[in-house]
Amino acid sequence: MSPMASKSEMTGVAAQPSFTRIQNMASIGTQAAHGAFWNILFSVLNKLVAFGGQIALAWFLLPEDMGLAGIAVAVTSIVSIASGTIPTILLIQHEGVFEKNAGEIFWFLLTMNFTATLFLVAVSPLAGHLFRDPRVVPVILILAVAVPLMA
Numbered sequence: 001m002s003p004m005a006s007k008s009e010m011t012g013v014a015a016q017p018s019f020t021r022i023q024n025m026a027s028i029g030t031q032a033a034h035g036a037f038w039n040i041l042f043s044v045l046n047k048l049v050a051f052g053g054q055i056a057l058a059w060f061l062l063p064e065d066m067g068l069a070g071i072a073v074a075v076t077s078i079v080s081i082a083s084g085t086i087p088t089i090l091l092i093q094h095e096g097v098f099e100k101n102a103g104e105i106f107w108f109l110l111t112m113n114f115t116a117t118l119f120l121v122a123v124s125p126l127a128g129h130l131f132r133d134p135r136v137v138p139v140i141l142i143l144a145v146a147v148p149l150m151a
Contacts (some may be wrong), residue, residue, distance in 0.1 A: 120144035
């Protein structure tokens with residue numbers, strides 16, 4: 001055995017050349033098209049659900065209450081955006097360790113979203129004072145209940 005023998009030759013296992021492994025995988029273009037399809041599909045579904053929600057708000061709310069709902073949704077959205085989208089993106093980017101890290105990231109996001117809920121509870125009276133409408137406080141508190149469910 002030569003001093004330059006590879007580790008796989010020493011153990012008796014022949015290493016598969018990298019170009020063979022690449023040929024066995026689906027092409028990058030196919031993977032990109034598949035990912036783009038699902039991304040576009042869920043984006044369209046997201047828009048449809050949001051549109052349906054707006055129709056429901058218009059149907060059930062009085063015109064003077066639309067501003068109240070808008071303020072509450074805006075405050076809640078700002079907090080929920082800051083409450084942990086980056087770990088999910090990292091989990092998707094490092095798909096090779098998805099199974100290993102999924103549980104940890106789930107609990108981390110749940111903790112972040114619960115913290116965001118507590119922040120919303122603390123900030124809701126300030127939002128009511130800032131917007132000069134105390135009716136916004138209970139609406140923000142109701143919307144804050146949904147934030148931990150976004151983990």
